[in-house]
Amino acid sequence: MASRSGPTLNMIASALDVSVATVSNALSGKGRLSAELTKRIRDKADELGYTPSQAARALRTGRSRVLGLVLPDIANPLFPQIAQAIEYAASTAGYGILIADSRGSVAMQTDAINRLIERDVDGILIVPRLGTRIVDVGRPLAVIDSPSTPNSTVSADHWQGGQLVMEHLVSLGHRHIVLIGNNPSSNVQNDRIGGMRSRLPPGGRAQVLWIEQHEDICGKGAPLQLVERVNAGATAFAAVSDLHALRALTELQNAGIPVPARVSVTGFDDLAWSAMITPALTSVRMDVASIARLAIEALLQAIESDPPGTTGAVTAETSSVPMTLVVRQTTAPPFVPINNQNAPEGEPA
Amino acid sequence: MASRSGPTLNMIASALDVSVATVSNALSGKGRLSAELTKRIRDKADELGYTPSQAARALRTGRSRVLGLVLPDIANPLFPQIAQAIEYAASTAGYGILIADSRGSVAMQTDAINRLIERDVDGILIVPRLGTRIVDVGRPLAVIDSPSTPNSTVSADHWQGGQLVMEHLVSLGHRHIVLIGNNPSSNVQNDRIGGMRSRLPPGGRAQVLWIEQHEDICGKGAPLQLVERVNAGATAFAAVSDLHALRALTELQNAGIPVPARVSVTGFDDLAWSAMITPALTSVRMDVASIARLAIEALLQAIESDPPGTTGAVTAETSSVPMTLVVRQTTAPPFVPINNQNAPEGEPA
DNA sequence: CTGAAAGCGCTTACAG
DNA sequence: CTGAAAGCGCTTACAG
Numbered sequence: 196m197a198s199r200s201g202p203t204l205n206m207i208a209s210a211l212d213v214s215v216a217t218v219s220n221a222l223s224g225k226g227r228l229s230a231e232l233t234k235r236i237r238d239k240a241d242e243l244g245y246t247p248s249q250a251a252r253a254l255r256t257g258r259s260r261v262l263g264l265v266l267p268d269i270a271n272p273l274f275p276q277i278a279q280a281i282e283y284a285a286s287t288a289g290y291g292i293l294i295a296d297s298r299g300s301v302a303m304q305t306d307a308i309n310r311l312i313e314r315d316v317d318g319i320l321i322v323p324r325l326g327t328r329i330v331d332v333g334r335p336l337a338v339i340d341s342p343s344t345p346n347s348t349v350s351a352d353h354w355q356g357g358q359l360v361m362e363h364l365v366s367l368g369h370r371h372i373v374l375i376g377n378n379p380s381s382n383v384q385n386d387r388i389g390g391m392r393s394r395l396p397p398g399g400r401a402q403v404l405w406i407e408q409h410e411d412i413c414g415k416g417a418p419l420q421l422v423e424r425v426n427a428g429a430t431a432f433a434a435v436s437d438l439h440a441l442r443a444l445t446e447l448q449n450a451g452i453p454v455p456a457r458v459s460v461t462g463f464d465d466l467a468w469s470a471m472i473t474p475a476l477t478s479v480r481m482d483v484a485s486i487a488r489l490a491i492e493a494l495l496q497a498i499e500s501d502p503p504g505t506t507g508a509v510t511a512e513t514s515s516v517p518m519t520l521v522v523r524q525t526t527a528p529p530f531v532p533i534n535n536q537n538a539p540e541g542e543p544a
Numbered sequence: 545m546a547s548r549s550g551p552t553l554n555m556i557a558s559a560l561d562v563s564v565a566t567v568s569n570a571l572s573g574k575g576r577l578s579a580e581l582t583k584r585i586r587d588k589a590d591e592l593g594y595t596p597s598q599a600a601r602a603l604r605t606g607r608s609r610v611l612g613l614v615l616p617d618i619a620n621p622l623f624p625q626i627a628q629a630i631e632y633a634a635s636t637a638g639y640g641i642l643i644a645d646s647r648g649s650v651a652m653q654t655d656a657i658n659r660l661i662e663r664d665v666d667g668i669l670i671v672p673r674l675g676t677r678i679v680d681v682g683r684p685l686a687v688i689d690s691p692s693t694p695n696s697t698v699s700a701d702h703w704q705g706g707q708l709v710m711e712h713l714v715s716l717g718h719r720h721i722v723l724i725g726n727n728p729s730s731n732v733q734n735d736r737i738g739g740m741r742s743r744l745p746p747g748g749r750a751q752v753l754w755i756e757q758h759e760d761i762c763g764k765g766a767p768l769q770l771v772e773r774v775n776a777g778a779t780a781f782a783a784v785s786d787l788h789a790l791r792a793l794t795e796l797q798n799a800g801i802p803v804p805a806r807v808s809v810t811g812f813d814d815l816a817w818s819a820m821i822t823p824a825l826t827s828v829r830m831d832v833a834s835i836a837r838l839a840i841e842a843l844l845q846a847i848e849s850d851p852p853g854t855t856g857a858v859t860a861e862t863s864s865v866p867m868t869l870v871v872r873q874t875t876a877p878p879f880v881p882i883n884n885q886n887a888p889e890g891e892p893a
Numbered sequence: 894c895t896g897a898a899a900g901c902g903c904t905t906a907c908a909g
Numbered sequence: 910c911t912g913a914a915a916g917c918g919c920t921t922a923c924a925g
Contacts, residue, residue, distance in 0.1 A: 251902035253599035445821040448797035472794040563896045600918035
């Protein structure tokens with residue numbers, strides 16, 4: 196009953212009058228066969244367009260060669276980048292990616308994980324919901340978040356990214372900077388803000404403006420009252436995300452404050468539209484390809500070292516990947532006494 | 545070798561001294577067993593935390609209960625919404641979603657499809673790349689694009705969405721409108737533009753501004769020269785995507801043209817940040833949940849009617865789902881003689 | 894109403 | 910160097 200569409204090992208075997216075991220070995224390169232037979236078998240397999248049955252292989256080996264990817268509220272526009280990079284890294288390694296969305300709540304995150312496990316994934320990649328600590332899912336696990344997250348496996352070095360931003364703003368001459376975030380309990384945001392602060396020169400001011408706290412990253416709502424900040428002397432707005440930067444930018448422009456002539460705006464994550472708007476946003480990019488590759492590597496290692504059927508341990512080593520600054524606004528603050536427009540080295544105070 | 549982590553039918557069977565066949569029947573409700581035995585078996589299964597082996601089931605039945613989702617260049621921010629809705633609809637129906645990204649080229653789209661087929665997906669959902677016509681992938685297929693796309697299965701009614709936008713602008717008193725798109729060969733964009741045009745009253749002007757054509761939806765590049773259009777009398781900019789609307793909005797603001805006091809800007813797709821910027825964007829939303837549900841339904845029907853192993857036919861019936869207008873800018877054009885601010889019914893010309 | 898048996902397609906010791 | 914055989918966990922006729 197219920198036969199497959201494609202040819203099977205059996206069909207190759209009988210076409211060549213050899214055993215299935217021999218065909219299997221030839222294709223996998225495991226038993227040592229004569230080079231001649233191996234070639235004949237491989238040619239026949241190609242000719243027939245043989246594809247191994249994942250189901251049979253999985254049943255036999257106890258491994259599905261499928262990984263689960265659990266993402267938090269998908270409203271976060273970073274999702275596509277990560278999903279794309281993970282899918283690429285996984286398929287390069289011969290694995291498929293089953294997605295599961297944990298939108299809404301921590302409970303749904305648990306559901307998502309369970310759904311994946313029921314589908315026999317070999318391991319799970321997760322970008323955890325805020326404040327969640329994923330401990331043991333009974334399967335090898337890789338956590339992608341921030342270096343500050345307990346048992347994180349891989350992440351961007353958000354702190355260092357923050358340093359890049361502040362160094363850049365300071366080199367332009369900015370000394371009074373408003374940092375914008377929306378969630379004081381997000382490790383990612385705190386790392387970015389911490390990094391920025393750590394590079395503020397003596398005498399500089401950097402106050403954090405926490406916009407209203409929403410579960411999802413894009414809080415709608417009351418204006419941020421940025422004009423007051425400008426009047427108070429702020430010359431730069433450094434947001435922890437391009438989303439917040441966009442919100443700040445449009446609000447400033449709407450209030451008639453020219454950007455970047457009067458104030459600069461920077462963000463994080465270099466989202467799809469960041470280069471496209473006017474003015475384009477200076478931003479900091481994570482190396483999603485490397486993060487994905489490292490996450491997959493760590494996960495596969497955990498999978499391959501644990502015998503199937505074992506309750507896999509959480510992978511232990513944490514690595515953090517440097518971020519890159521993408522400069523698109525290079526205007527110096529207008530009222531700081533500096534000599535030239537382009538990034539003076541000195542400290543004009 | 546390579547046993548599973550969880551309990552098997554066999555373990556339940558021997559714990560209860562019945563046969564595996566009986567356990568299988570009890571759990572699936574297929575053979576008719578005594579209510580009493582059925583209950584005992586189910587309780588035992590729950591107690592042991594039984595999860596069926598997908599691999600074994602797939603091998604036996606010839607169905608993996610996994611669907612593939614192929615997405616075009618993921619730079620399109622609509623992706624998360626769709627992926628989320630599809631994943632939800634699929635998991636409700638007991639299916640998993642394996643993702644494959646066709647970023648870059650048509651060749652990669654083919655690769656993506658092949659990767660999914662090699663993983664034995666039961667069917668494929670695809671948002672095709674521009675200009676691609678997916679004909680036969682040897683597996684049931686559902687195409688999500690525009691009603692104008694040949695063999696589309698489900699899509700939003702982009703034409704009707706365009707009508708909503710134009711009706712709204714016209715009701716506010718706008719008569720000179722610039723339509724913004726970036727790809728004249730996109731069915732989606734053409735439908736939206738066609739719909740908008742179809743509702744332009746006699747005497748109204750609606751010229752299309754095609755911004756430079758990129759594979760990906762967010763073309764960076766030269767300014768759009770919108771100020772000239774404003775000087776020429778345009779009072780509204782209606783883009784085929786929030787992305788283009790954002791680009792227009794920031795460019796106008798940057799040029800010192802107040803939005804929406806002087807001109808209005810509308811988009812499409814109601815992206816995450818559309819409500820958050822200043823001013824918020826009037827937009828048109830697709831009902832992704834319904835689209836996903838219909839796509840999954842059509843696909844599952846095709847899967848269930850074709851015996852496994854058959855080259856599944858492309859599903860035939862096309863349905864299109866109405867879009868919804870989300871009004872966020874209600875300012876009438878300043879120099880059109882109208883009586884009140886809020887959407888006069890007459891035609892002030 | 895319940896069970897014995899075959900078989901889905903593969904891989905892996907093991908024997909020849 | 911190659912093959913016969915067992916078995917992964919399930920489902921489905923079929924027999925009792």
